[in-house]
Amino acid sequence: MNLDPVLEAVLIALAKTAPTAIITIADALKDGETPEEAVAKARSAVPPRLDTRAKDEERRKRLAEGE
Amino acid sequence: MIRHIFLLALFLGLLLGALPGCTVSAITSQARAARLVGASLAGAREAIDAARDADLSTCGELPAPAERLACDDEIMARWAPVVASYNLAREGLDQWTQGLTLALLARMEDADAWSYLLPLASQLFELYQGLQIALEPFEEIDLPEVPNFSAMLGGAR
Numbered sequence: 534m535n536l537d538p539v540l541e542a543v544l545i546a547l548a549k550t551a552p553t554a555i556i557t558i559a560d561a562l563k564d565g566e567t568p569e570e571a572v573a574k575a576r577s578a579v580p581p582r583l584d585t586r587a588k589d590e591e592r593r594k595r596l597a598e599g600e
Numbered sequence: 601m602i603r604h605i606f607l608l609a610l611f612l613g614l615l616l617g618a619l620p621g622c623t624v625s626a627i628t629s630q631a632r633a634a635r636l637v638g639a640s641l642a643g644a645r646e647a648i649d650a651a652r653d654a655d656l657s658t659c660g661e662l663p664a665p666a667e668r669l670a671c672d673d674e675i676m677a678r679w680a681p682v683v684a685s686y687n688l689a690r691e692g693l694d695q696w697t698q699g700l701t702l703a704l705l706a707r708m709e710d711a712d713a714w715s716y717l718l719p720l721a722s723q724l725f726e727l728y729q730g731l732q733i734a735l736e737p738f739e740e741i742d743l744p745e746v747p748n749f750s751a752m753l754g755g756a757r
Contacts, residue, residue, distance in 0.1 A: 571631035572704050575697045578638025580645050583686050585652070589676065596659060596668040 626713040627703050630721065634697050637724065641690055644731065647741045648686055652679045678737075685727070685734040692724035 655678075659671035699720045703713045735741055 568625055568628045568704055571628040572700045575631040575634040575700055578635040579694050579697055580642040580690060582690060583645050583683050593672055596672055597665050
């Protein structure tokens with residue numbers, strides 16, 4: 534596949550600033566990916582929730598105790 | 601800045617299915633887009649968590665426990681919309697990818713898959729914009745900038 538020059542510029546910019554994204558894009562561009570594989574990868578790419586409760590409780594306990 | 605990343609992720613992924621020579625199904629192209637959004641959200645999560653922790657750590661320098669806790673309250677309240685917005689955007693991505701799974705299992709044709717999945721992608725876009733707005737006061741979260749690619753999308757379609 535020939536890449537559009539603008540797309541190429543985007544990929545170069547991302548390579549410098551967001552290596553994870555560029556790896557993901559390169560992976561997505563690979564030929565031969567089945568829909569099943571694409572969907573499985575999409576599902577596994579959902580990041581975890583940002584749950585700060587346990588960390589907050591622990592920190593506040595330390596602050597209250599004066600450590 | 602975060603909006604640029606999101607737009608890149610969403611539309612570049614969709615674009616991969618629209619480029620000449622790339623004949624992929626609606627499900628595959630949207631799955632690729634979702635994967636890219638996932639990478640962007642994962643980066644945002646890491647940046648938010650680290651910046652919030654650094655901000656909260658300053659309270660430990662105050663002398664009295666009451667002052668430290670008041671400081672902690674204030675900073676947690678400041679970050680609460682960001683954390684909530686991230687979790688909503690992450691939920692939007694989760695729903696989109698669940699929709700992809702359903703579309704795959706139901707063996708939807710391309711036209712049906714597009715009409716079924718685009719509202720889910722659109723919802724995620726709105727939620728991600730909410731995260732972008734919530735992050736506006738936090739300039740220390742330096743997410744990568746990308747070139748404007750909206751014209752590229754228009755050109756490829």
